[in-house]
Amino acid sequence: MVELIIFVLMGAVALGGAVAVVKARNPVYGAMGLMAALFALAVFYVVHLAHFVAAVQVIVYAGAVITLFLFVIMFVGVDRAERLTEKLAVQRPAALAVLAGVLALAGVLVITGQFDWVITVGEGAEVRGTVEEIGANLISVEEGGVQRASRWLLPFEATSLLLIVAAVGAVSLAFYRPRRKEEPDDETAGADRPGRPS
Template identity: 40%
Template structure:
């Protein structure tokens, strides 16, 4: 059992990272978006390995599904030609950015390696809809309700932006 989980973890992890690299490296934005879909699916697999079934399902439905369809719609509407996209160039900014990213990665990895291994088993109902719902309406009530107001604000804002010229 442990062995299977480890194998699955490495498969999903490699796929997720490869997808992420693909997003950055792809020349064609549509290819980048498809790499992102792959990365999202791999992440959903990782969530499953962590017993977070609901989050895994939401990841597939919301991100890999709805959000990516919107992304692709916009990309195809824009219909960018290679000339408009321009050619990638290496500037000082990119080098500094890469160095910073490498630094943060090294920091995260070194911290994680130094962490003591605490393999506490999750509660039996961990990750179920009921458990997540109880958390959302219990401990996280305020943040949850504030998020609902945030969505309302986003809708009203979208109406204002989309409305005709004032």
């Protein structure tokens, strides 16, 4: 019961923070939203008794990553509303198509009742586990965590692949410029802000 209440509360915080990251007019509020979302995740880890992952989550993300974000925002001064015109024309339809695909996949899985996944192959037989088991084994550092992590190698590596895809995507989006230059570059946008070295 307590777990459910925490889940609903923190889930709302995480979703609200995630929406704020995308929707906030002011990048500082966006960074704060990201921090709220990451804190909510840390609370989820604590609920699942993965204290180590929760502490590392706060240290790495809240302590280092978002502090750097704020530092950049304050120093470079990008705190004016970003232009909301899309640079990539195909972005929105592509995202919708991917979303539809994911939803369709989830629907098929729910209808067919397929809730366990092949987590490792070899040693004769394939091992299967549900999503909950995979999650619990990946974030736990209690006794035997390393051995189990090596047994659950496939989902672990799949997660890291996802992170690499996201990182590469972020870099390529940041470096993408349309051919025709209509407006000045982002680098000059905040020149009049205080705190920028001249």
